[in-house]
Amino acid sequence: MYRCYSELMKIQTFEERFKYLKVRGSGVGKDTFGAHRYLNQALYQSKEWRDFRRKIIVRDMGCDLGCEGHEIYKGAIIHHINPLTIDDVINRSPKIFDPENVITVTHNTHLAIHYSDESILLTAPKERKKNDTCPWRQ
Numbered sequence: 001m002y003r004c005y006s007e008l009m010k011i012q013t014f015e016e017r018f019k020y021l022k023v024r025g026s027g028v029g030k031d032t033f034g035a036h037r038y039l040n041q042a043l044y045q046s047k048e049w050r051d052f053r054r055k056i057i058v059r060d061m062g063c064d065l066g067c068e069g070h071e072i073y074k075g076a077i078i079h080h081i082n083p084l085t086i087d088d089v090i091n092r093s094p095k096i097f098d099p100e101n102v103i104t105v106t107h108n109t110h111l112a113i114h115y116s117d118e119s120i121l122l123t124a125p126k127e128r129k130k131n132d133t134c135p136w137r138q
Helices: 014-021 034-044 047-059 086-090 107-115
Strands: 077-080 102-105
Touching: 014 107, 034 086, 047 077, 047 102, 077 107, 102 107
Parallel strands: none
Antiparallel strands: 077 102
């Protein structure tokens, strides 16, 4: 199933966007890790990637999954919606720099997507109520 940014942006909530993106099956993109990790690391350190990354962060307003109210203050990651393979990196596939194939995320969201684990996602702070730290006063 090919997923894309345009379709993702039609989804209103953060939670539903996460469900659209989460990886099912093999987990983390194994083809670009292990002994071949140097390939994607060289890509992500290139000027071409850094320039592309900046444009994507601006497009997504610096927000996790492009959702307003989920601002990223440090460490934004550009996630490939459709995972890259070793061949994609070696042959500089157009999908590497395709804005339709990427979204800005936090580190936790990135892990949650790859491991299909919602418990990794950062959640909003609980709304505090009077005496909520003193159960005997409620």
